Amino acid sequence: MDRRIPVDDRTGHPTVPETTRRADRLSGTRYGNRPTMKDVAARAGVGLKTVSRVVNGEPGVTPETERRVQEAIDALGFRRNDSARVLRKGRTASIGLVLEDLADPFYGPLSRAVEDVARAHGSLLINGSSAEDPDREQELVLALCARRVDGLVVIPAGDDHRYLEPELKAGVATVFVDRPAGKIDADVVLSDNYGGARSGVAHLIAHGHRRIGFVGDMPRIHTAAERLRGYRAAMEDAGIPVEESWMSLGVTDPERVRRAAEDMLCGPRPVTAIFSGNNRVTVTVIRVLAEHARRVALVGFDDIELADLLQPGVTVVAQDAAALGRTAAERLFRQLDGTPAAPERIELPTRLITRGSGELPPAD
Amino acid sequence: MDRRIPVDDRTGHPTVPETTRRADRLSGTRYGNRPTMKDVAARAGVGLKTVSRVVNGEPGVTPETERRVQEAIDALGFRRNDSARVLRKGRTASIGLVLEDLADPFYGPLSRAVEDVARAHGSLLINGSSAEDPDREQELVLALCARRVDGLVVIPAGDDHRYLEPELKAGVATVFVDRPAGKIDADVVLSDNYGGARSGVAHLIAHGHRRIGFVGDMPRIHTAAERLRGYRAAMEDAGIPVEESWMSLGVTDPERVRRAAEDMLCGPRPVTAIFSGNNRVTVTVIRVLAEHARRVALVGFDDIELADLLQPGVTVVAQDAAALGRTAAERLFRQLDGTPAAPERIELPTRLITRGSGELPPAD
Numbered sequence: 001m002d003r004r005i006p007v008d009d010r011t012g013h014p015t016v017p018e019t020t021r022r023a024d025r026l027s028g029t030r031y032g033n034r035p036t037m038k039d040v041a042a043r044a045g046v047g048l049k050t051v052s053r054v055v056n057g058e059p060g061v062t063p064e065t066e067r068r069v070q071e072a073i074d075a076l077g078f079r080r081n082d083s084a085r086v087l088r089k090g091r092t093a094s095i096g097l098v099l100e101d102l103a104d105p106f107y108g109p110l111s112r113a114v115e116d117v118a119r120a121h122g123s124l125l126i127n128g129s130s131a132e133d134p135d136r137e138q139e140l141v142l143a144l145c146a147r148r149v150d151g152l153v154v155i156p157a158g159d160d161h162r163y164l165e166p167e168l169k170a171g172v173a174t175v176f177v178d179r180p181a182g183k184i185d186a187d188v189v190l191s192d193n194y195g196g197a198r199s200g201v202a203h204l205i206a207h208g209h210r211r212i213g214f215v216g217d218m219p220r221i222h223t224a225a226e227r228l229r230g231y232r233a234a235m236e237d238a239g240i241p242v243e244e245s246w247m248s249l250g251v252t253d254p255e256r257v258r259r260a261a262e263d264m265l266c267g268p269r270p271v272t273a274i275f276s277g278n279n280r281v282t283v284t285v286i287r288v289l290a291e292h293a294r295r296v297a298l299v300g301f302d303d304i305e306l307a308d309l310l311q312p313g314v315t316v317v318a319q320d321a322a323a324l325g326r327t328a329a330e331r332l333f334r335q336l337d338g339t340p341a342a343p344e345r346i347e348l349p350t351r352l353i354t355r356g357s358g359e360l361p362p363a364d
Numbered sequence: 365m366d367r368r369i370p371v372d373d374r375t376g377h378p379t380v381p382e383t384t385r386r387a388d389r390l391s392g393t394r395y396g397n398r399p400t401m402k403d404v405a406a407r408a409g410v411g412l413k414t415v416s417r418v419v420n421g422e423p424g425v426t427p428e429t430e431r432r433v434q435e436a437i438d439a440l441g442f443r444r445n446d447s448a449r450v451l452r453k454g455r456t457a458s459i460g461l462v463l464e465d466l467a468d469p470f471y472g473p474l475s476r477a478v479e480d481v482a483r484a485h486g487s488l489l490i491n492g493s494s495a496e497d498p499d500r501e502q503e504l505v506l507a508l509c510a511r512r513v514d515g516l517v518v519i520p521a522g523d524d525h526r527y528l529e530p531e532l533k534a535g536v537a538t539v540f541v542d543r544p545a546g547k548i549d550a551d552v553v554l555s556d557n558y559g560g561a562r563s564g565v566a567h568l569i570a571h572g573h574r575r576i577g578f579v580g581d582m583p584r585i586h587t588a589a590e591r592l593r594g595y596r597a598a599m600e601d602a603g604i605p606v607e608e609s610w611m612s613l614g615v616t617d618p619e620r621v622r623r624a625a626e627d628m629l630c631g632p633r634p635v636t637a638i639f640s641g642n643n644r645v646t647v648t649v650i651r652v653l654a655e656h657a658r659r660v661a662l663v664g665f666d667d668i669e670l671a672d673l674l675q676p677g678v679t680v681v682a683q684d685a686a687a688l689g690r691t692a693a694e695r696l697f698r699q700l701d702g703t704p705a706a707p708e709r710i711e712l713p714t715r716l717i718t719r720g721s722g723e724l725p726p727a728d
Contacts, residue, residue: 034530034534035530077529077530077533078530079506079509079510079530079531080510081510081512094490094511101476102472102475102476102479102491103472103473103475103476103686104472105469105472105669107472108466108467108468108469108471108472109467111466111467111491112465112466112467112493115466115491115492115493124490124492124507124508124511125490125491125492126458126488126489126490126491127466127475127479127489127490127491128479128488128489129476129479142443143488144488145443146443146444146445147458147488148445165441166399166441166442166443167443169441170398170443283669283670286670286673287673290673304669304670305469305647305668305669305670306647306650306668306669306670306671306674307670309650309651309654309674310670310673310674311675322467
């Protein structure tokens, strides 16, 4: 073009006149501008089948012809349409990942691990949040199936997955993570929630505590229920009767958790230690305890960043989120490889990391 | 089935015999088991066109017939194939999001915000990590285009995006986030990196510091370069000559950052304050300073969880990651709506949050 091209003062970049670009984009059908294999064939002066061989890396093309075709491809900016192609071969080279909340730092390493495994198998990852809503989980899972993902890694929000049976029958590989599927038989990879919580509470008991509070997520969530079960088991092992006021399960919103923790900490016989059921709860409980006059011990389920730098450092029962994601994704691709295997429950151990807060004696 | 179904001792769930399920899955072609619209038509005793009308919600079907067709759909477990369907209409109702690392907590709120906007527009989100590798970014972006995503939100790792020109010409809507596109003109939404860093360093200078270190990400990354530029500007504003040993840019691995911070803190004329260039760097610098005998002031770019609970609380220049994601995604869907607009650079302001670490006087 020989007309003067205006330059954006701020960036120093040329500003392409709006009308030219938008006209380009909006003319014709949405994909009407895309060069086709026919265009490539015409430009290279070869037949369509020859172009197809080059694009698909099939034999039967001389180096000279291949060079001409590649030149035409580059000159036209031809890009193979993988959506149409994969449909014909039966696999889409994509897997779906449904988790609770993309914004929760716990799911970061899990997602990344699933992605790394998918990538190693040449698959793309489609990601979505259920926001702990069973209806949204189902909507998202079915939307992914409608797009023919080869497999699904699902952190379930609901407790009834029979809606997935037609998909499983049609061959969609599925692995559940963090919580088991409801009412169907399927692979699940999760942490030892019960055992981990039990050892965390036993740790507090071993340091002299008897009045121990439990603040956890909504009781219908498998992990919350299992961790409560572990708490109860540890208390029972030590012969300590549990008071109802010591247990609070509900949404992990800071307001609800704060009220629950404050309630347990006030009154004539307050708790001397708290076990917090997951990373979201722990963060709020840490804040409440920081404002509290008396010293209160704390063990949290899930590690959190900077936990070691707080005064005192936070004692946690840590999961390995990356290992959960990696194990689930590897299981998924073994299913896709056709390796016959009955559905399995794979439980990964937790780790108690003592940093100070869980070893504080009761301030009696 | 009337044969006895074995039950898993541990879960109490019925265990479907392996051979039946796997045989089901592996027989025929991959999707050979899926009921088709023809199967639905046969079962309902209607024509194929009638089934199509019911499935697509088109008029021209009596309530009685619709009921029969729906019954057949439910009985067979028929699921519409959206991959084939969307290709015919020209939109895929999906957008791609390419960011640096799914595991980085900074990107969590950004991803969630993009997803929320996508969902409001009936779109699925396909997510991937570039790991700061320009080749991987290009590979991922082109794979997403090959799948005909309607649009892309890209946090670029590279500085040359001319490879995207054929796609932009074909109509793929694209918005860059956090850093501008290289060598092409495109929408970008980012934070005021330069101004934010400048005010953060000016804050340290206002509290008496003159020997101030800067530890940042790799210099080829736009945000790192802009924040260094802001640091230099603040120092120049105050008439303070910058020593080369006060600046360290490189990978954000804890080992490299640790060495850089320790180098600045030792020797005859150590720095009395550090400005850390992003959340990853800040976390490591906090640890180094916690072990350091002398009191050193700190301002970090990016807020981090629990920053207020540390002693002292961490003073930060905060970005709004969710606003970045939301603004970029909304811009993307306005492009898709066909609203004509020249590419824009949208800069969101940062916020200085003073918590203690940035207000410490020099320990001279």
